[in-house]
Amino acid sequence: MSTDAARTTISAIAAEAGVSIATVSKVLNGRADVAAATRARIEAAIERHSYQRRPRRPAAAPRLVELVFHEFSTWGEEIIKGVEAVAGPERVAIVLSELGGAHRPRQEWLDDVLARQPLGMILVLTTVDPVQRRQLEARSIPFVVVDTAGEPPADVPVVGSANWNGGLVATRHLLALGHRRIAVISGPADVLCSRARIDGYRSALDEAGIAVDPSLVRYGNFHVNGGYTHGRDLLDRPDRPTAVFAGSDFQALGVLRVARELGLRVPEDLSVVGYDDLPVTEWIGPALTTVRQPLREMASTATRMVLSLARGEVPTNLRIDLAIELVVRESTAPPPGAWRAGRAG
Numbered sequence: 001m002s003t004d005a006a007r008t009t010i011s012a013i014a015a016e017a018g019v020s021i022a023t024v025s026k027v028l029n030g031r032a033d034v035a036a037a038t039r040a041r042i043e044a045a046i047e048r049h050s051y052q053r054r055p056r057r058p059a060a061a062p063r064l065v066e067l068v069f070h071e072f073s074t075w076g077e078e079i080i081k082g083v084e085a086v087a088g089p090e091r092v093a094i095v096l097s098e099l100g101g102a103h104r105p106r107q108e109w110l111d112d113v114l115a116r117q118p119l120g121m122i123l124v125l126t127t128v129d130p131v132q133r134r135q136l137e138a139r140s141i142p143f144v145v146v147d148t149a150g151e152p153p154a155d156v157p158v159v160g161s162a163n164w165n166g167g168l169v170a171t172r173h174l175l176a177l178g179h180r181r182i183a184v185i186s187g188p189a190d191v192l193c194s195r196a197r198i199d200g201y202r203s204a205l206d207e208a209g210i211a212v213d214p215s216l217v218r219y220g221n222f223h224v225n226g227g228y229t230h231g232r233d234l235l236d237r238p239d240r241p242t243a244v245f246a247g248s249d250f251q252a253l254g255v256l257r258v259a260r261e262l263g264l265r266v267p268e269d270l271s272v273v274g275y276d277d278l279p280v281t282e283w284i285g286p287a288l289t290t291v292r293q294p295l296r297e298m299a300s301t302a303t304r305m306v307l308s309l310a311r312g313e314v315p316t317n318l319r320i321d322l323a324i325e326l327v328v329r330e331s332t333a334p335p336p337g338a339w340r341a342g343r344a345g
Contacts, residue, residue, distance in 0.1 A: 010051070012045075013042065013045040013046055013051060016045045016048075017038070017041040017042045017044075017045045018041070019038060019041070019042065023038065023042065027039055027042045027043065027046075028046075028138065028139055043131075043135065046134075046135075046138050051138050063090075063091055063092050063093060063119065064092060064093040064094065064095055064116065064118045064119065065083070065087055065092055065093070065094055065095070065118055065119055065120055065121070065122060065303065065306060065307075066095050066097065066113055066116070066118045066120070066121040066122070067079070067080065067083055067094050067095065067096050067097070067121075067122050067124070068097045068098075068099065068105065068121060068122065068123045068124060068126060069096075069097070069098045069099065069124045069125070069126070070098075070099050070101060070102060070103050070124065070125040070126040071098065071099070071100065071101045071125070072098045073222070073223065073250070074250070074278065074280075075248070075249075075250075075276055075278055075295060076124070078278070078295035078296050078299070079124055079146065079295055079296075079298070079299040080094070080096070080299070081296055081299070082295060082296035082297065082298065082299025082300040082303070083122060083299045083300070083302070083303045085296065085299075085300050085303075086300045086303035086304050086307070087303055087307075090307060092119065092307070095116065095118065097109070099126055102126070103125065103126045103127065103150075104126060104127060104128065104129055104132075105126070105128065105132070107132070110128070110132050110135065113141075114135065114136075114139060114141075117139070117141070118141060119141075119306070119307065119310040120141060120142045120143060120144070120306035120307065120309060120310045121136070121141065121142070121143040121144075121306070122143070122144055122146060122299070122302050122303060122306055123143055123144070123145045123146065124145075124146045124147060125146070125147050125148070125191065126145075127145055127148065127150070127152060127156070128143065142157075142306055142309035142310055143156075143157075143306065144157040144158070144159060144302045144305050144306045144309070145157065145158045145159070145302075146158075146159050146160070146298055146299060146302045147159075147160050147161070147193055147298065148160060148192055148193075150190070150191075150192055151192060154318070155318065156318070157302075157305055157306075157309070157315060157318045157319075158318065158319050158320070159298050159299075159301045159302040159305065159320045159322070160193070160298065160319075160320070160321050160322070161293050161294060161298060161321055161322045161323070161324050162321050162322070162323055162324050163192075163193040163196035163197050163200070163324075164196040164197070164199050164200040164203075165200060165323075165324055166196075166197055166200060166275060166291040166293065166324040167184075167196065167197035167198060167199065167200025167201040167202075167203075167204070167245070168200035168201070168203055168204050169200075169291065169324070169326045170200075170201070170245045170273045170275070170291050170326065171184075171200065171201045171204035171205065171245055172204045173273065173289070173326055173328065173332065174243045174245065174271060174273065174332065175204060175205075175208050175210075177243075177271065177332060177333060177334045177335070178334045178335050178337075179241075179242050179243040179271060179334075179335050180210060180242075180335075181213075181216070181239075181240075181241045181242050181243070182201075182205070182216065182241055182242070182243045182244070182245060183216040183217075183218070183234050183241040183243070183244045183245070184197075184198055184201045184216065184217055184218065184244070184245045184246075184247070185218045185220060185226065185227055185230045185231065185234075185244060185245070185246050185247060185251050185255070186198050186218065186219055186220070186247035187219070187220065187221055187222040187226075187247050187248065188219060188220070188221060189219040194219060194247060197247050197275065198217060198219075198247075201217075201245060216234065216241055218230040218233075218234070220251075222247060222248040222250060222251060223248075223250050223251070223254075224250045224251070224253050224254040224257075225254060226250075226251055226254065227246055227248075227250065227251030227252060227253060227254025227255045227258075228254030228255070228257055228258055229254070230251075230254075231244065231251075231254055231255035231257075231258035231259070232258045235255075235258050235259065235262055235264065235270070236258075236262060241270075242269075242270065242271065242335040242336060243270065243271040243272070243273070243332070243335070244270065244271070244272050244273070245273045245275075246272065246273065246274050246275060247275050248274065248275050248276055249274040249275060249276045249277070249278045249280070249281050249288060249290055251274070251275075252272050252273070252274030252275075252281075252288055252290070252331075253274075253284070255272050256272060256284070256288075256331075259272070266286055266331050267286065267330065267331055267332050267333035268333065268336065269336055271289075271331065271332040271333055271335070272288065272289070272331045272332070273288075273289050273290060273291070273331070273332060274288045274289070274290035274291070274331075275290060275291045275293065276290065276291070276292070276293050276295065277290045277291065277292035277293065277325075277327050281327075281329070282329065285330075286329070286330035286331045287329035287330045287331065288329055288330075288331045289326075289327065289328050289329045289330070289331045289332040290326075290327050290329070291324050291325070291326055291327070292324060292325040292326070292327050293324055294322045294323070294324070297322055298322055301320055301322070305320075
């Protein structure tokens with residue numbers, strides 16, 4: 001878009017909203033000194049005209065990227081390190097935000113972002129609504145979603161991992177050891193990666209000819225308390241499972257605590273598989289078998305993508321799913337009957 005065209009478009013927006021060009025510029029730049037009703041009229045005009053500011057020259061743009069978590073936890077450290085690995089050498093600063101568990105930001109929060117005019121945004125397990133998306137597009141602020149909570153529009157850049165395959169390989173591993181009564185504890189039912197991991201679990205059981213027991217399938221949260229609560233319910237019953245596939249390493253830690261409290265030995269009496277492969281997993285006792293999710297690589301890929309978009313480049317692929325890997329350690333073994341048979345032999 002030429003300078004004249006941009007000026008004409010802003011003039012049309014100003015005329016339609018009944019304000020000055022300077023007031024339209026204030027809204028586009030995220031200034032707070034515009035009345036709410038006036039701001040709403042201007043935003044509506046921007047939407048109707050499909051106005052989009054030209055990408056700013058790198059020298060004139062603030063050198064920062066917004067990194068937004070729906071909820072911060074220890075695995076977020078891996079995401080931050082992955083973003084910094086790319087942003088640091090580019091001399092791009094990171095602004096870190098947490099939305100308190102919400103999967104969409106409040107408008108007040110987005111207004112503050114617009115005022116900072118970042119190069120772009122990286123959204124972790126969160127996204128923006130259509131109106132907020134249009135506000136970002138009008139200001140040429142691109143965004144990339146990491147590990148999306150739901151199914152995003154096809155034209156939204158997303159970086160994730162092969163969650164369905166992660167559930168598949170974890171469950172296949174337990175089946176290969178001889179387990180047949182396998183429970184799964186995943187995250188929230190409305191989060192895409194939670195459902196994908198359980199779908200992989202179901203597929204592994206189906207290919208082995210084992211019917212899924214609905215009482216062994218649990219949705220909760222990805223934290224220790226979620227693993228502990230569901231683990232207590234699953235293991236404190238006469239027909240308890242011989243193995244548990246947890247949707248996160250922290251959930252697995254909760255299950256391990258329940259096992260200790262109930263006097264169950266891991267892996268002799270119970271096998272446990274986690275998900276993520278956080279650094280702590282190889283230091284706990286027993287060392288945790290887990291599915292390695294490449295969190296740092298996901299974050300680095302998203303950062304390269306958002307910086308590329310900020311330069312006006314078009315990515316060749318808007319959906320990138322990185323490979324997972326099963327890491328076998330000490331928390332999985334054949335089920336109790338097989339241990340006893342082995343000793344008898």
